[in-house]
Amino acid sequence: MAKSLPLYEKTAIKRRTHKVLDLAILFLLLSLLAYRLLLLATHGFSNLQAMALLCESCFVFVRLLTIITKWNPVDFQTYPQRLLKREVELPAVDIFVTTADPVLEPPIITVNTVLSLMALDYPANKLGCYVSDDGCSPLSLYALSEGLEFARIWVPFCRKYEVQERAPFRYFSNASTPPYLHTSPEFQNEWKRVKVEYEQVEGKIKEAEQDRFNSRKDLAPFSHVDTKNHPAIVKILWENKNDLDELPHLIYLSREKSPKHPHHYKAGAMNVLTRVSGLLTNAPYILNVDCDMYANNPKVILHAMCVFFNSEAEPKEVGYVQSPQCFYDGLKDDPFGNQLVTLYEFFARGIMGIQGPFYSGTGCFHRRKVIYGQWPHQEGKGRAWEQELLKSFGNSKALAKSAALTFEDNACGYHLKGLMNNLEAANQVAGCGYEIGTAWGSKIGWIYGSTVEDIQTGLMIQKRGWRSIYIALDPPAFFGCAPSELPASLTQQKRWATGLLEILLSKNCPIFATLFGKLELKQCVAYLWLLTWGLRSIPELCYAMLPAYCLITNSHFLPTVRERAIIIPISIFILYNFQQLLQYFQTGQSLRAWWNNQRMERVNTMCPWLLGVANVVLKLLRISETVFEVTKKDSSSSNTDEKTKLEDSNHFTFDESLLFIPGTTIVLVQVSALLIGLTRARGSGVLEVACSVWLVLCFWPFFKGMFLKGRYGLPLSTIYKSAALALFFLHLCQKKTTPK
Ligand SMILES: O=c1ccn([C@@H]2O[C@H](COP(=O)(O)OP(=O)(O)O[C@H]3O[C@H](CO)[C@@H](O)[C@H](O)[C@H]3O)[C@@H](O)[C@H]2O)c(=O)[nH]1
Numbered sequence: 001m002a003k004s005l006p007l008y009e010k011t012a013i014k015r016r017t018h019k020v021l022d023l024a025i026l027f028l029l030l031s032l033l034a035y036r037l038l039l040l041a042t043h044g045f046s047n048l049q050a051m052a053l054l055c056e057s058c059f060v061f062v063r064l065l066t067i068i069t070k071w072n073p074v075d076f077q078t079y080p081q082r083l084l085k086r087e088v089e090l091p092a093v094d095i096f097v098t099t100a101d102p103v104l105e106p107p108i109i110t111v112n113t114v115l116s117l118m119a120l121d122y123p124a125n126k127l128g129c130y131v132s133d134d135g136c137s138p139l140s141l142y143a144l145s146e147g148l149e150f151a152r153i154w155v156p157f158c159r160k161y162e163v164q165e166r167a168p169f170r171y172f173s174n175a176s177t178p179p180y181l182h183t184s185p186e187f188q189n190e191w192k193r194v195k196v197e198y199e200q201v202e203g204k205i206k207e208a209e210q211d212r213f214n215s216r217k218d219l220a221p222f223s224h225v226d227t228k229n230h231p232a233i234v235k236i237l238w239e240n241k242n243d244l245d246e247l248p249h250l251i252y253l254s255r256e257k258s259p260k261h262p263h264h265y266k267a268g269a270m271n272v273l274t275r276v277s278g279l280l281t282n283a284p285y286i287l288n289v290d291c292d293m294y295a296n297n298p299k300v301i302l303h304a305m306c307v308f309f310n311s312e313a314e315p316k317e318v319g320y321v322q323s324p325q326c327f328y329d330g331l332k333d334d335p336f337g338n339q340l341v342t343l344y345e346f347f348a349r350g351i352m353g354i355q356g357p358f359y360s361g362t363g364c365f366h367r368r369k370v371i372y373g374q375w376p377h378q379e380g381k382g383r384a385w386e387q388e389l390l391k392s393f394g395n396s397k398a399l400a401k402s403a404a405l406t407f408e409d410n411a412c413g414y415h416l417k418g419l420m421n422n423l424e425a426a427n428q429v430a431g432c433g434y435e436i437g438t439a440w441g442s443k444i445g446w447i448y449g450s451t452v453e454d455i456q457t458g459l460m461i462q463k464r465g466w467r468s469i470y471i472a473l474d475p476p477a478f479f480g481c482a483p484s485e486l487p488a489s490l491t492q493q494k495r496w497a498t499g500l501l502e503i504l505l506s507k508n509c510p511i512f513a514t515l516f517g518k519l520e521l522k523q524c525v526a527y528l529w530l531l532t533w534g535l536r537s538i539p540e541l542c543y544a545m546l547p548a549y550c551l552i553t554n555s556h557f558l559p560t561v562r563e564r565a566i567i568i569p570i571s572i573f574i575l576y577n578f579q580q581l582l583q584y585f586q587t588g589q590s591l592r593a594w595w596n597n598q599r600m601e602r603v604n605t606m607c608p609w610l611l612g613v614a615n616v617v618l619k620l621l622r623i624s625e626t627v628f629e630v631t632k633k634d635s636s637s638s639n640t641d642e643k644t645k646l647e648d649s650n651h652f653t654f655d656e657s658l659l660f661i662p663g664t665t666i667v668l669v670q671v672s673a674l675l676i677g678l679t680r681a682r683g684s685g686v687l688e689v690a691c692s693v694w695l696v697l698c699f700w701p702f703f704k705g706m707f708l709k710g711r712y713g714l715p716l717s718t719i720y721k722s723a724a725l726a727l728f729f730l731h732l733c734q735k736k737t738t739p740k
């Protein structure tokens with residue numbers, strides 16, 4: 001009986017209201033285009049109308065992409081209980097954690113993530129936990145070894161009391177104890193003991209942050225290490241000798257770096273992790289998380305295995321299983337619009353109804369074979385292909401051997417000799433010259449060439465015809481840290497826009513993947529929806545300048561009160577925002593959260609995304625390379641920090657970055673235009689004024705920033721540069737008006 005029950009089920013979500021709204025908005029947008037065309041036909045060509053038409057055509061195109069992407073949302077249910085009843089042998093899973101900078105990513109965060117992963121509800125002898133440290137920091141290694149000591153009491157504690165939150169910093173901050181245990185004295189005592197132990201670990205790591213590590217022998221390989229130029233370090237911190245009651249393997253890894261070789265940021269780190277783990281444990285499945293993404297649902301691996309194991313549906317075609325990015329301690333009402341709730345609920349669910357969710361870099365389970373370049377249903381092709389492929393794995397015989405086992409579905413036998421035996425080979429494949437002349441980064445592993453390596457890698461997997469599945473668990477599978485300051489959030493947006501555009505303009509573009517590969521057409525549309533993020537900044541910025549231009553030159557780009565067509569833009573505005581509001585309410589968010597997000601949408605599109613485009617242009621002109629700027633994660637939980645955090649969530653914080661120039665310029669231009677337009681007695685177009693006012697509201701924090709000092713104020717240099725740009729724009733408009 002249990003055998004026949006499916007391990008996961010897919011159900012369609014009905015969203016009639018949204019479909020009706022989508023179509024209504026699309027119809028109205030098309031009417032607006034028709035209105036413009038008519039106007040051009042009857043009144044002759046005008047630059048202003050042509051510009052408006054161009055921008056609006058772009059908006060309609062994006063809208064089409066959006067509608068297709070969201071059209072068929074689905075939901076997946078997984079049943080781990082049924083999996084356990086089947087009494088199958090659970091496969092091994094290698095878990096990768098990446099960290100890159102001990103300052104931006106405090107080691108205590110990484111340690112918590114590792115602890116939560118080591119404590120997962122899964123046979124401990126089947127798990128290998130690998131931490132890649134691109135910062136090559138003695139502090140990280142030290143923190144990890146302290147964390148390991150603590151794990152010896154933490155993991156049994158979690159297992160014994162079925163703790164749900166297995167990252168100690170969360171568990172102890174919320175003091176969430178299983179309700180039925182509150183009064184048990186035994187539990188009370190143990191709880192206190194574990195808490196004290198954790199605080200000691202925390203204290204030691206904090207102390208070490210100040211210390212210089214002169215005295216510690218075990219950290220010798222790190223002394224005077226140059227983080228950009230050092231040999232590989234692979235340290236087996238703990239080896240599980242096939243014992244269920246022990247801890248999973250824990251391995252520290254810092255790949256070799258040299259200024260002579262590009263290291264490809266996170267993608268490079270992931271590939272080294274893949275090779276090293278291929279030699280040590282060679283698990284057939286890989287789970288990877290960012291250093292701040294701790295496991296929040298102890299059963300998450302079982303849920304993922306439900307998908308891979310389900311025999312009824314097309315299990316062989318599932319390449320990866322992705323869970324959404326959720327964030328802990330999110331600022332109230334999402335002031336910087338980076339909690340991505342509606343994005344996941346409406347877009348990710350839509351995409352999972354097509355070929356399956358994009359790979360989003362963290363909280364994702366991959367089949368190792370898929371990472372190694374396999375195609376679905378490839379068994380038939382067999383040997384010859386495999387031999388061919390193995391040639392591109394590099395010159396480690398041991399790696400080729402372990403990869404061959406992987407292709408034979410016989411992966412687990414490799415490491416039985418013990419991890420230590422393969423340490424030398426592991427060091428070899430962690431070398432920075434290893435990939436030269438191989439297919440790593442092009443056909444195998446994480447793909448290079450974009451700062452959003454995740455989307456690109458997922459795209460190349462789906463290009464081969466693999467499907468993917470999205471699991472949104474309750475409680476959420478993983479929790480991470482969203483940037484809690486504006487500059488960090490905008491920098492992240494800039495990196496995304498840059499990387500997405502890099503993919504769009506590369507040979508890995510989804511259009512080719514559909515034409516020459518097996519990427520489904522609708523999936524291609526969904527990728528285009530995402531990859532065009534950066535490009536959208538251009539029409540949006542031009543469009544934002546139109547109302548200001550009209551106010552200054554006393555012209556119109558939208559219908560006037562006397563025209564009946566005025567109803568079109570007004571209804572678009574109302575319906576669009578109504579639909580957005582609905583999305584926020586349906587996901588349990590507030591009115592304020594909607595406003596913040598819609599404001600941040602304007603800010604993100606016109607500031608960081610614009611700079612993202614500039615980055616890519618500079619790369620194409622070979623003036624500069626694109627870089628992966630690591631996002632700051634904060635570990636603070638003390639009271640004073642809480643207070644500044646609250647303050648910060650009410651304000652925008654600024655720095656000298658170029659990111660703030662477009663926003664400041666926009667607000668300066670709009671305010672001047674309103675002043676000029678409204679002081680003119682003749683009165684200006686109502687809609688132009690409305691647009692301009694709306695933009696001022698969206699960019700209001702920039703306006704305020706011009707008059708504030710310190711972190712909440714815009715630096716003078718930014719104000720000067722923006723003022724110069726704004727004046728230049730006003731001058732251009734003035735030139736237009738004078739000849740008359
Ligand atoms: O040279 C590097 C740079 C970054 N990382 C790691 O990459 C991860 C993601 O970096 P983060 O700064 O947190 O970027 P986010 O913008 O928060 O990350 C999102 O976007 C990235 C792509 O831009 C994806 O890789 C991530 O999984 C996804 O969470 C972190 O664990 C870093 O330690 C490295 O290992 N090496």
Ligand SMILES: [Mn+2]
Pocket residue numbers: 290292480481631
């Ligand atoms: Mn992150």
